[in-house]
Amino acid sequence: MGRAPCCDKTAVKKGPWSPEEDAVLKSYIEKYGTGNNWISLPQRIGIKRCGKSCRLRWLNYLRPNLKHGGFTDEEDYIICSFYITIGSRWSIIASQLPGRTDNDIKNYWNTRLKKKLLSKQVKAFHHQQLNVKFERGTTSNMSSSSSQNQILMLHDENTNKTSYNQVVDPSSITSFAMEEQSMIKNPVLESLSNWDYDAATSSNYHHHHHHHSSPSLNSMSSSSSIATNSSLQMSHYTVNSNDQQEMLFMAGFENLQAELFNEIANDDMREIGFHGTETLDNDWLDHDISSFVDYPLYNNE
DNA sequence: AATATAAACAACCGCTCTTCA
């Protein structure tokens, strides 16, 4: 009593398409079009396939002017920008990339691009942190030992709060990081800022209990408009908690980077500082900071 | 050289959205 199948599954072939099947389908559609009826098409042309399968084959493979593989750097940026902004809305993303299908982009993201982006983000973060120092004590010692290109973290055991104070010399930021900036400022991404995101929110969205981890990074950066939009949208468009965590993770880094670059561009400052205080718990540490610090923040043993 | 493991990718499934009689 489930849903009725779209076709007789026993009389229908599954799996990869043969060149012969491709040729029949392609030549028919090129001559007569699809006739707005995929379900009856296979019977009409004598192919033992489900109508949905024919449609998919045509749309993703046989249709003219399709590209396969060989994604360019520009396409990478566009895909990443969109994913970070609107999540896995593959058909929307595909509509921005001529000759690419949603299926292709989805596969590419899942198998390669996601890893590529994550490793870039991690590299960029490493680069930014430059030199992390962690001390225990009271907040009164805080400012004394802070210097250029250093992030100082100070844990006050009495209040169980950790303060941080980051000072970055802009000249130490590499061209790699500038490349990241161009992604953040991608015009495609900016064009999205006027969309009405609330209209289509997510029945399957749920807050993950780690959702506070990124705000801890956000609080370091104040607010560039792009970064703010990005994190807002993020909270509405994630699909499951793993993806959400991962996306917040990336967005947090981007916010931080965007803030850095904006300050460099607008103020021509020699120094950029971030200051703040957070109540730290182990979740926060594990997720955002501790894996990037070469020595433990706490001695738990 | 043989086998195990991972990556890549096409295609499938079940659902939702749209269209039209």
Added chain:
DNA sequence: ATGAAGAGCGGTTGTTTATAT
């Protein structure tokens, strides 16, 4: 106005190909 059929979507699976042991 309404509901069934068609189209579209995105997560996931299954198979092939590449890489590691």
